[in-house]
Amino acid sequence: MNSDEKIEILKCRDYLVVKSNDLVQKSRFELSLTEQKTIAFICSMIKPIEAIDRVKGVPFQLEYDFKISDYCKVCGIDYNNGKNYIEVKATLKKLRDRSMWLTMPNGSESLVGWLAKVNTDKRYGVAKIKLDEDLVPYLFDLGQKFTQYQLYNILxxxxxxxxxxxELMKSYAFQKTKTFELDELKKLLMVEDVKSYTRFPDFRRKVLEIAEREINELTDITISYETITKGRKVVKIKFDIALKDTMERWQAGMTANERLGELK
Structure with a gap:
């Protein structure tokens, strides 16, 4: 990889991922780590529609394409292992097949898809995707009610x-603190019925402690949490959220890029 390619990869990792607060705070979905990163990568490609397109009556762009090798380089995946085309196809298929529950203003839940269409071309190593139209209110023209972060934060x-x-902490960062009912948090993470997370010590060790460490080391915020009990039972989790200063954010970005691997 030459120096121009390295600069381009770092530039792509700085692109903004923007989602509505409702999508972040009120959605319930079960996605693997790779699937979440892929959704963030796709969201980072969304740019404001050109004025000429608006004149033509095109309010937003739903279709995007990308080189699979570029996707791998940005996400820190070995792009020379010979399996990337197959693995990216598998990830995009899962996203095409998956959906999520979104809580509506009246309290009802609506099932919304992630991707409406996927095409790949092995000859050129290109993937083309179309976002589900039901996502439009949650990704476009968001006004002030949105959560945004640079892609590198999660890669x-x-x-x-x-x-x-x-993403939840970023969406509540302006409040500096956020308290969740333990059952509510487990429901948002889709583990409310998973036996391995029933005991709070297991949930703390396998979820909270890891998330706290990774967020504090790799992102633009720091978090800490404390438990709120009723009798001897933990019933709530209170998070404290602080934005890092410029130097701390730069260091987190350096750490993230180092862990993603050397840009060869």
């Missing part, structure tokens, strides 16, 4: 829960 994470909790 070096090893836990899918870290990504999900990071």
């Amino acid at each position: 070096a994470m090893k836990s899918a829960f870290s990504v999900r909790i990071y």
